[in-house]
Structures are given as structure tokens and as C-alpha cells.
Amino acid sequence: MINLTMDGLKISVEPGATLLDVARFYGANIPTLCYDEALSPYGACRLCLVEIGEPGKSRLVSSCTYPAREKLNVRTNTVRVMQTRKMIIELYLATCPSSKTIQDLASKYGVTGVRFSPKNEECILCGLCVRMCEEQMQAKAIGFVDRGVNRRISTAFDRKSEQCRLCGACMYICPVCQARCQGPSEESTLCNACLNLSPPCLENNDHTLCYMDPCAACELKKKTNQ
Amino acid sequence: MDLEAPKIKSAEEFFYIQRNYQKQYRDNNRFIVICGDTGCTARNSKAILGNLDRCLKEKDLSETVGTRFTGCLGLCESGPLVIVYPEEILYHRVIPDDMLEIVEETVLEGRIIDRLIYRDPSSGEKYAYARDLPFYKKQVRNLLGGNWKTDPTKIEDYIALGGYEALVKAVTEMSPGEVVQEVKEARLRGRGGAGFDAGLKWEECFKASGRKFIICNADEGDPGAFMDRSLLEGNPHAVLEGLIIGAYATGAREGVVYIRSEYPTAVEKIKTAINRAEELGLVGDDILGSGFGVQIYLSIGAGAFVCGETSALIASVDGRIGEPVQKPPRLVQHGYLDRPTVVNNVETLANVPHIIKQGAENYRATGTEASSGTKIFSLVGKVNNTGLVEVPLGMTLREIIFEIGGGIKEGKAFKAVQTGGPSGGCLPASYLDLPTDFESLTEVGSLMGSGGMIVMDEDTCMVDLAGYFLKFLADESCGCCFTCREGINRLLELVQNISCGRGSLDQLDLLKELAEVVKDSTLCGLGQTAPNPVLSTIKYFEDEYRAHILQNKCPAGVCRALITFEIIESYCNGCGLCKKNCPSDAITGEQKQTHYIDKDQCDKCGICFSTCRNEAILKQ
Numbered sequence: 001m002i003n004l005t006m007d008g009l010k011i012s013v014e015p016g017a018t019l020l021d022v023a024r025f026y027g028a029n030i031p032t033l034c035y036d037e038a039l040s041p042y043g044a045c046r047l048c049l050v051e052i053g054e055p056g057k058s059r060l061v062s063s064c065t066y067p068a069r070e071k072l073n074v075r076t077n078t079v080r081v082m083q084t085r086k087m088i089i090e091l092y093l094a095t096c097p098s099s100k101t102i103q104d105l106a107s108k109y110g111v112t113g114v115r116f117s118p119k120n121e122e123c124i125l126c127g128l129c130v131r132m133c134e135e136q137m138q139a140k141a142i143g144f145v146d147r148g149v150n151r152r153i154s155t156a157f158d159r160k161s162e163q164c165r166l167c168g169a170c171m172y173i174c175p176v177c178q179a180r181c182q183g184p185s186e187e188s189t190l191c192n193a194c195l196n197l198s199p200p201c202l203e204n205n206d207h208t209l210c211y212m213d214p215c216a217a218c219e220l221k222k223k224t225n226q
Numbered sequence: 227m228d229l230e231a232p233k234i235k236s237a238e239e240f241f242y243i244q245r246n247y248q249k250q251y252r253d254n255n256r257f258i259v260i261c262g263d264t265g266c267t268a269r270n271s272k273a274i275l276g277n278l279d280r281c282l283k284e285k286d287l288s289e290t291v292g293t294r295f296t297g298c299l300g301l302c303e304s305g306p307l308v309i310v311y312p313e314e315i316l317y318h319r320v321i322p323d324d325m326l327e328i329v330e331e332t333v334l335e336g337r338i339i340d341r342l343i344y345r346d347p348s349s350g351e352k353y354a355y356a357r358d359l360p361f362y363k364k365q366v367r368n369l370l371g372g373n374w375k376t377d378p379t380k381i382e383d384y385i386a387l388g389g390y391e392a393l394v395k396a397v398t399e400m401s402p403g404e405v406v407q408e409v410k411e412a413r414l415r416g417r418g419g420a421g422f423d424a425g426l427k428w429e430e431c432f433k434a435s436g437r438k439f440i441i442c443n444a445d446e447g448d449p450g451a452f453m454d455r456s457l458l459e460g461n462p463h464a465v466l467e468g469l470i471i472g473a474y475a476t477g478a479r480e481g482v483v484y485i486r487s488e489y490p491t492a493v494e495k496i497k498t499a500i501n502r503a504e505e506l507g508l509v510g511d512d513i514l515g516s517g518f519g520v521q522i523y524l525s526i527g528a529g530a531f532v533c534g535e536t537s538a539l540i541a542s543v544d545g546r547i548g549e550p551v552q553k554p555p556r557l558v559q560h561g562y563l564d565r566p567t568v569v570n571n572v573e574t575l576a577n578v579p580h581i582i583k584q585g586a587e588n589y590r591a592t593g594t595e596a597s598s599g600t601k602i603f604s605l606v607g608k609v610n611n612t613g614l615v616e617v618p619l620g621m622t623l624r625e626i627i628f629e630i631g632g633g634i635k636e637g638k639a640f641k642a643v644q645t646g647g648p649s650g651g652c653l654p655a656s657y658l659d660l661p662t663d664f665e666s667l668t669e670v671g672s673l674m675g676s677g678g679m680i681v682m683d684e685d686t687c688m689v690d691l692a693g694y695f696l697k698f699l700a701d702e703s704c705g706c707c708f709t710c711r712e713g714i715n716r717l718l719e720l721v722q723n724i725s726c727g728r729g730s731l732d733q734l735d736l737l738k739e740l741a742e743v744v745k746d747s748t749l750c751g752l753g754q755t756a757p758n759p760v761l762s763t764i765k766y767f768e769d770e771y772r773a774h775i776l777q778n779k780c781p782a783g784v785c786r787a788l789i790t791f792e793i794i795e796s797y798c799n800g801c802g803l804c805k806k807n808c809p810s811d812a813i814t815g816e817q818k819q820t821h822y823i824d825k826d827q828c829d830k831c832g833i834c835f836s837t838c839r840n841e842a843i844l845k846q
Contacts (some may be wrong), residue, residue, distance in 0.1 A: 043552055046709045046747050060746050065552035080746070087743040091712050115736050116716055124708065144547065144705070147530065149715050151705030 004072040019063035019074055020048055028076045031085070031105055033092075033175050034126035035064045039135055042127050046088055047105075051075045060084060082109070090114055096121050097189035099176040107192055118189040122177065125151055129170030139163045142170065233507025235515045237398045243506075244385050251386040256333070257292035259299075259309040259374065263456060264491075265613075266305035270322060271295075274306055277322040281329045291333055294383075297373040297460015297495075298452075301361055302613035304344060309356055309374065316356040317342040347610045348633055361611050364630050366592060366600050369576050370616045373460035378495050381502040384463040390508060392579035396471050397516045400582075405475035406432050409578065411586035413598045418443055418534070418571030419646070419675045420751070421597070421664035427568050430558040431476040434566035440478040441562065441569045442469050443539055444485040444492070447531040448647030449698060451678035453602040454572040456614055458485070458492040461576070462499035466522070468575030470509060471582060473520040476568050481522045484539055486529040497524060531702035534676075535750050536569040538704065549704045550750035571676070573602060594620035597663035601674075607643075607681035608635045617662075624658040627681055638683040642766070646675025648695040648702075649755035651762030652688065671762045673755060687784035688767040689774055693721040695759040703752060710753030713744035717760055726787040729775040738764060783845045786830040790846050795820045797842035804834035804843065 001012040006022060013022050018041060023030050033045035043065035050063045052074050060081065063074075075081070086109055092102045094116035102124075105111075127144070130153060134140045141164035145154045155161035171177060184191045234240050260266075260275050275295050282288045299307045304318035310332050317328065320342060331337045343354045353359045356374075376383040384390070396405050410425025431438055442465060446454040457465060465483075473481050483500075485493055500522050503509040511519035525543045532538050533548040540562045542548040561567025577599055581589045590598045597619040603626065606612050610632035617626060623643055627633070634640050642652040645662070651672030653660065660666050664674045682691070696718040705711040720737045723729045741757035741764075748754050764771060773779050780788040793804075793813075800818040812828040815821030823834070835843045 042706075043749055044706050044708060046707055046749075049747055062552065062749065065749075067554060069554065084743050084747050087740065088709060088747065091708070091716065091740075094716075095712055115732070117719070125705065125711070126708075127706075147532070147705045148701050148703040148711060149705070151711065 002068050002070050004068055004070065004074060006074045007076055013068050015068075017068045019050055019052075019061075019066045019068055019072075022068055023050065023063060023074075023076050030063060030076055031108075032064060033101065033124065034128060036128060036132075036173060039128065039131040041065045042131065045124070045126050047085060049081055049084055049088075051078050051081050085109060086111055091116065092124065093184075093189050095119050096124050096176055097184040097191075098122075099124075101175045103184065103191040106190065112190070112192060114189050118186070120189075123153060124176055125153065126175060127153075128173045128175065129153065132169045132173045137165070137167055137169050139165060139167075141165075233505075233510075235507070237394050237514060240390070240394050240514065244391075247382045247386040250382065254290075254292045255312045256290060257294055257311050258328075258333070259294045259296050259311065261297075261299040261305060261307040262295040263298035263302070263305075263459060264452070265298075265302035266307060269306045271306035273322040274308065274320060274325060277325040278329070281326050285329055285334070287329065287333065291329075294375070294377040296376065297378050298370070298456035298614050299373060300365075300367075300370060300613045300615065301344075301359070301611060303611050311375070314356045315354055316344060316359065318344045346632065361613075361615075361630055361632065364625065365616050366618050367616045368580055368592075368600050369457065369464065369573065369602060370460070370614060372464055373456070376461060376463075378460055378462055379498050381463060381499070381506065384461070388583070389463055389579075390467055392582035393467050393470055393474075393508065394514060396474055396582050397514050397518055402432060402475045402477060405471060405582065408586050409475065409581055412581040412589045413596070414574065414577055414581060414589075415597055415664060416571055417573035417577070417601065417676065419673065421674055424570060424574050427558060427570075428472065428476050431478070431566050431568045434477075434559065437480075437563075437565050438476060438478040439562045439565060439567040440469060440473045440476055440481045441539065441543065441567060442481070442483045442572060442575055443534060443536065443569050444483060444489070444496075444572045445527050445529075445534040445539060446489075446572070446676060447486065447529065447534055447702070448676060448678045450606045450680050451604045451647055451676060453604050453614065453677050455489050455492050457572050457576055457602070458489070459495050462492075462495045463503070464576045464579060465572050466496070466499050466503055466509070468570075468578035469522065470503075470513070470520055471578050472568065472570060472575060474518055478568065479520055481520055482525050482543060482562075483522065484525045484527055484533075484543055486527045486533075488529045493524070493526065500524070530704070531698075532704045532750070532752050535752060538750070539569060540567065547704075549706045550752075552749060573677075592618045594661065594663050596665060601662070601677055603662075603677045603679045605631050605679050605681070607679075608638065608683040608686075609633065609681045610635055619663045620661040622659050622661055623653070626662065626679070627658070631681065634681070634683050638685065640681070641684050641686055642682045642688065644672075644680040644682070644691075644759070645678070646673030646755075646758075647678040648698045649673065649752065649758050650675050650678070651758045652682070652691065652766065653762070654766045671758065671765060673758065685782055685784070687725070687780050687782040688763040688770050689721060689725045689780075690782075690784045692759045692763045693718060693725055696721060696756070699752065699756045703756070707748050707750075707753055709744050710748045710750075710756065713740060713748070713753070714756050716740060717744065717757065721760065724771060724774050725780070725785040727774065727778045727785075729771075731772075731775060734764070734771055734775060779846075789830060790825060791823050791828055791830065791832070791834060792844045792846065793821050793823055794842050794844050797840050799840055799842075801839070803837050803839065807833050807837050809833065 003012045030048050032048045034042050041064040043062040048063045049060045051058045089105050089111050093114050133142050141161040145152050260271050306320050308317045308320045331339050338354045345352050406428045414424045415421045444454050469481050509522050527533050527542050530548045533542045535550045538548040538550040557567050593599050600616050601619050602616045605615050615630050642654050644652045667674050700714045700718050703710045720733050741760045745757045773781050783789050798820045805813040810829040812824045813821050
């Protein structure tokens with residue numbers, strides 16, 4: 001067994017578990033866009049960032065790809081993690097505002113403005129469909145093409161694929177193309193219709209594990225203040 | 227050379243063969259070296275070689291005077307370079323027709339040809355002998371020194387000059403553990419960029435069991451940097467020897483040289499080197515009768531910048547898409563084919579024979595306490611002597627740029643130097659006395675990197691520069707991590723907005739915020755260092771960003787959207803040169819009358835500015 005600390009909690013886990021597995025098992029709230037239990041982790045969406053290492057020398061890693069290791073100090077809910085995550089969500093919103101999954105994330109994490117110019121892409125290149133096609137459907141009909149800003153998902157040589165069985169698994173797993181959000185305004189690319197206005201505990205405590213939605217402690221505090 | 231030479235079976239046999247080669251080398255000490263590196267080849271050094279061969283034949287000297295077409299000699303600015311041995315007379319900017327004169331005057335008569343010798347651009351002093359040049363004098367050319375006298379295709383030259391001695395010593399006198407210990411004590415740090423202790427890496431691999439690999443990382447892709455290529459093209463056996471010693475020390479029985487296909491000459495040279503070493507029995511089974519054997523393979527990459535990152539490199543060697551993966555597990559535990567793998571940079575490996583030969587103690591004498599040895603920098607940009615320089619680690623930037631590099635071109639003012647390739651930072655003049663070692667550079671927001679050093683003068687716009695490097699990185703990002711792919715792209719968008727005069731102070735803040743996020747949240751070194759050009763230029767040249775935003779002015783006069791060209795009436799004599807050369811027909815005016823620029827039509831190409839002889843064009 002591997003012993004590690006997560007959000008101040010001393011826990012021991014089976015070897016081979018990733019930090020995301022551990023965090024989710026213990027109820028920490030970590031969002032993902034490119035992760036699925038049935039597929040190999042890829043670490044592309046960068047939303048599942050957690051802070052590892054002692055304060056002062058810590059760094060951010062994607063929890064879905066990082067293996068649990070002995071004596072690791074993991075914090076899933078710090079100001080640094082949250083600020084980075086908010087910025088990433090803002091980038092996602094500017095890139096792909098029509099996704100309900102992303103708009104929901106924005107509401108949940110309190111992203112109330114987008115400062116980048118809107119792009120309206122159809123794909124966030126999370127690679128779920130590619131892995132689904134390869135690992136679960138054993139078809140390998142689609143894959144990544146090119147690199148950097150030109151990267152896209154396509155069939156081999158952009159031709160109609162003979163491997164594709166039209167099973168639709170790629171569409172099923174896509175976080176962007178199934179659930180559409182009709183709300184976002186054209187300029188701000190933001191919907192915020194589902195915005196949850198109860199604040200997380202972060203402002204009060206950097207290390208608190210808060211997975212309640214809304215958080216009872218915060219609500220209580222608000223009430224007493226009133 | 228007899229191609230069917232029997233394989234060397236023992237140290238005695240090696241030294242016997244070495245003595246033979248040394249005698250051959252000494253007997254033919256009259257030879258002419260022509261630089262065959264990219265810069266000089268581009269200036270026709272192949273024709274020089276052809277002409278030289280013809281001249282020697284004509285004068286009946288083919289038997290007595292040898293020729294060597296070598297790797298980079300360093301002073302690329304003044305190429306093509308020709309050195310006449312044994313006097314070491316250096317001629318620069320030679321054209322093919324000069325060869326007859328060189329053969330007649332220098333080789334036959336022993337006279338120095340005055341017009342071809344090097345003249346220092348700043349002091350005007352002349353230097354006839356290569357060893358006297360200030361450019362070479364300040365350098366410690368441990369690794370590049372071999373380029374001067376060795377034909378890279380000939381193993382005989384390398385052995386005659388003491389090559390493969392380190393391998394013989396390691397294999398016959400030392401145990402693998404001792405070699406690892408020696409490298410560890412020498413504090414050899416990886417020259418590829420991260421500066422990780424090579425000895426520690428080797429030790430970890432040495433302790434692992436089973437099938438292991440050692441990989442030489444020759445995927446150099448920084449714009450303006452050519453250290454590794456020059457080493458491979460000029461002295462491939464030095465790298466190969468380091469690789470074999472590395473294999474011996476770590477217990478790897480298979481070695482791979484990963485090299486990009488954009489380096490065809492280097493591929494050719496290392497291929498020849500491996501074949502020649504195999505023929506002599508220095509690569510293969512049972513090297514020098516010690517029972518140790520290693521097979522070396524070549525793996526040609528398609529030339530993606532990100533494949534220089536070790537985990538992406540291994541994916542590429544394996545035939546997968548070159549994408550970095552999360553570490554841990556570290557490569558020394560789970561690398562190529564999931565086996566322990568050590569990946570070393572070309573330059574790191576080239577240092578190994580020197581460590582073994584002279585011992586860790588002597589090796590540590592050069593350089594600083596934490597960073598020992600020498601480092602090759604490719605000094606490019608607005609300096610007088612561009613080229614490859616090799617200096618002890620810890621030398622100050624001022625010494626490199628002003629003493630070796632000969633100062634800024636055309637007497638202009640120094641503005642900034644960018645170290646560490648596209649993801650390094652730009653350092654202003656106040657850091658000129660900073661020692662170049664791994665820690666000092668990282669501390670001030672730059673990088674040692676693989677050794678690119680780009681010098682900029684007052685005519686460089688830092689916003690434009692940051693945009694240039696971001697463009698490169700946006701193209702070269704593998705695109706896996708969202709924050710790297712989209713983040714760099716958005717950084718570029720913001721920087722371009724500012725350089726077009728559409729920026730705002732809010733955007734500048736956003737730029738900083740986003741840069742920090744990209745740095746923090748990306749998986750591999752490419753994304754983590756990509757914001758460095760932005761962050762360092764904002765840190766040291768924020769004024770310039772502000773001038774672009776608040777005054778809509780580009781202080782260096784580079785950003786096209788923010789500059790205007792105007793003709794000063796009193797200076798214009800109506801020669802019509804600007805009008806003739808203007809590609810967008812924006813200039814009007816009669817002969818011998820003052821000309822005018824139509825600002826709506828002006829494309830801001832700056833041709834009028836550079837063609838005007840009376841300095842009548844005002845750039846604002």
C-alpha cells in the first residue's frame with residue numbers, strides 16, 4: 001500500500017492508482033473533460049490539476065495521469081489550483097462556447113467573464129473519441145492529424161474509413177458535440193444561466209477540502225453574518 | 227586505409243594501430259583544412275575544395291599536401307575558412323579562385339597572403355595565425371578543437387589525435403561502476419537544457435537490471451542554434467565514443483542515435499562513423515576482447531521540435547506520435563519498450579571521453595563549482611563574430627558577447643540577449659555581468675537551454691520578438707495539452723494585438739496572467755517554458771509594451787502598423803531612388819524636386835529608408 005496525504009488527510013491506496021482515482025474515491029471534486037474510467041488517461045484537458053509537493057516547492061500536475069506515490073503531499077483545492085482552473089475554463093469558453101458541459105463548468109467555478117476573442121470551434125481535441133475508437137471499439141478508425149494549432153481529428157488520409165463501423169461511440173463520449181448550450185451570447189461567449197452563486201470556502205482557508213455544493217459551513221457563516 | 231583490417235582485440239593492439247595512425251598523421255603534416263559546415267558550404271566551400279584538388283594536381287603536390295574537409299571551425303561570420311597546416315595560417319572569406327594563389331604563395335613559398343588574413347572589425351588589427359585570433363583565444367575548445375584537424379569521415383584522424391583512448395581505458399581498466407562514479411564526480415550536467423546530473427541518471431540505470439537502452443538525443447531544433455549538428459558533422463566519433471562509454475557504464479547493450487532528418491549531413495557522418503567503428507571492432511560484440519558489446523542504431527526523426535523532449539523522443543523512436551507523457555514513471559525505470567533508458571544530449575556525450583581521459587578532478591577545474599566543464603554556445607544575431615563558441619561554464623555574458631563576439635555590429639547599442647533558444651528569456655544590459663551557468667540564468671527568468679544565444683541591438687522590438695518566438699512555439703507544440711496548444715495561441719494573439727496598436731493595459735495584464743497559467747499547468751518542458759519570452763520581455767522591457775499600447779508607437783521602429791515614413795523636404799535632393807524602388811508606388815515627385823510619400827498607399831516595407839543616400843526619410 002502507498003501512504004500519502006491528500007488535503008491534509010492521511011490515506012493509503014493500492015499501487016497503480018492515479019491521484020484522480022484517489023481524489024474521487026475520497027469525494028474531492030475534480031472536474032475533467034478528457035477522462036473516462038473506461039479509457040486510458042491522457043492528460044490533455046488540464047482541468048484535473050492538483051498541487052503536489054510541500055508549500056513553497058509545489059507544482060501543478062494533471063491528477064489523471066500522475067500515479068499515487070509514497071509520502072506525496074497532494075492538495076486538490078488550493079487558490080493556485082482554482083485560479084489556474086478558472087483561467088483554463090475561460091479559455092475553453094472562448095474556444096468552444098456551444099458546449100453545455102463547458103458552460104456548466106463555467107457556472108460551477110464562477111467564471112463570469114471571458115476576456116478572449118470568441119472562436120466557436122467544434123472540437124476541444126480531448127481525444128476521448130480517439131481512445132474510445134481504439135481501446136473500446138478496437139477499430140482505430142480515427143486519430144490525431146498534424147500538430148500544434150493545426151491539430152485535428154480525422155480518419156486516415158481524410159478518406160472514408162473502412163475501419164469505421166458507424167457505431168457512434170465517438171459521438172456518445174464527446175463532451176462537446178452532444179449536449180449543446182443554446183444560451184451563450186455571441187460577444188461574451190458566456191451563458192451563466194446555471195450559475196451557482198454560493199462561494200467556495202477558499203477565501204477563508206487555502207487548504208480546506210470543500211466538496212459540498214453549496215457548502216454548509218459557508219452558508220451558515222453567511223446566515224450568522226446577516 | 228585497408229578496409230579489411232582485422233578487428234581490434236585488445237588494448238595493446240589498439241595502441242599499436244594508434245601509433246601507426248599517428249605516424250601517418252605526423253608524416254603528412256602539410257595539409258589544408260577547408261571548413262565544410264553549413265555556413266561555409268553555403269558560401270561555396272565545396273567549389274574551393276574542388277579547385278584546391280585541381281591546383282594541387284597541376285602543381286604535382288597531390289601526394290605531399292593533404293586536404294581535409296572538416297566540420298565547423300567556429301568563425302562562421304567570416305566563412306569560408308581555410309587553414310594551412312602545419313603553420314596554422316587562417317584565411318577567411320576565401321573564394322574558389324584564391325586557391326591557386328594560396329597553393330603557389332603559402333604552400334610552395336611559405337608566404338602569407340595579406341589580403342586574405344583576418345582583420346578584427348573593431349580594432350582593425352590583423353591576425354595571420356588561427357591561434358592568435360581574439361575570437362579563439364578566450365575560448366576553451368575541448369570539444370570543438372577536434373574539428374580543426376580531423377576529417378569527420380576518417381576514424382584514423384580521430385584515433386591519431388587520441389580518440390577512443392578513453393574507451394580503451396574505460397573498458398579495460400575500469401568497472402562500469404567506476405565509470406559512473408567518475409562521471410558523477412565530474413558533475414557533468416546535461417547539456418540539452420535541463421542541466422540534470424548525467425552521472426545520477428547513469429547510476430540509476432546502472433542499478434537497474436535486465437535489458438537497457440542508451441539514447442543519444444540529436445534532435446536539436448532551436449532557431450539559430452547548431453551546436454549538436456556541428457559536433458556530429460565535425461567530430462562524430464567523439465559523440466560515438468561517449469555513447470559507447472555510456473553504454474558500458476549503464477549496462478545498456480543497445481544504443482540509439484536519434485537524429486532529425488533535416489540534418490542529412492550529420493546523418494551521413496554519424497552513419498559513416500558507426501560503420502568505421504564497427505569495422506575496427508569498437509562497436510559490436512566483444513569490444514577490445516573485454517566481453518562487453520554494444521549495438522548502435524540510427525533512428526531518424528521527422529523533425530518535430532517537441533521530440534527533443536525525452537519522453538516524446540522515445541515515443542518517436544518507438545514509431546508512435548511524438549507526444550510527451552507524464553513522468554513519473556521516469557524513463558530510467560520505464561523508457562523505450564518499457565525498459566530502463568538513459569537519454570543524453572550530443573554535447574553531454576561528447577564530454578564523457580574527456581572526463582574519462584583526464585579524470586574527474588581535472589575536468590572539474592574548468593567551469594564553476596556547480597556547473598563544471600565547457601559549454602558550446604551558438605552566438606548569433608547582431609554581433610560581429612557570429613559562430614560557435616565554446617567557453618568554460620560561468621563566463622560572463624559580457625565576455626562572450628563583447629570579447630569573443632567582438633561587440634555589436636555597426637557600433638550600435640546592445641539591447642538584449644536571448645539565451646536558451648525559443649523558450650529562453652531576454653536579458654537586458656544590466657545582466658551582462660551575469661555568469662552563464664544553469665542556476666544564474668534560471669534565477670533571472672531565462673534558461674541555459676541547449677546553448678542558443680541571440681544578441682539583439684537597439685533596432686529590435688521586444689514585442690515583435692516575443693511574437694516571433696511564440697509563433698515558432700505555437701507551430702511546434704504537439705497540441706496534446708489544451709493549455710499549451712490554445713494557451714500559446716492566445717498569448718500570440720494578445721502579443722500581436724499589442725504590436726498592431728490594438729492592445730490595452732487590460733490585455734497586458736491578461737497576457738501576464740495567461741502566461742503564468744500556461745507555465746504552471748502544462749505537461750512538458752515545451753509548454754512550461756513557452757511563456758518565458760513573454761514574461762521576460764514584460765519583466766525587463768515593460769516600457770516598450772506600454773509605448774505600443776499607450777502612445778501607439780514602436781520605439782524600435784519595427785512593428786509595421788505603428789510606424790510611418792516621411793520625407794524631410796530639406797534633405798531630399800530629388801534623386802528618385804526611393805520612387806524607383808518603392809514596390810507599392812506610394813512615392814511621387816519630379817526629378818530633382820522634393821518627393822512625397824502617400825501614407826495611405828505606403829506598405830511600410832522600409833525599402834525607401836534603406837535606399838535613400840541623403841538620410842531624407844524619417845521613420846517614426
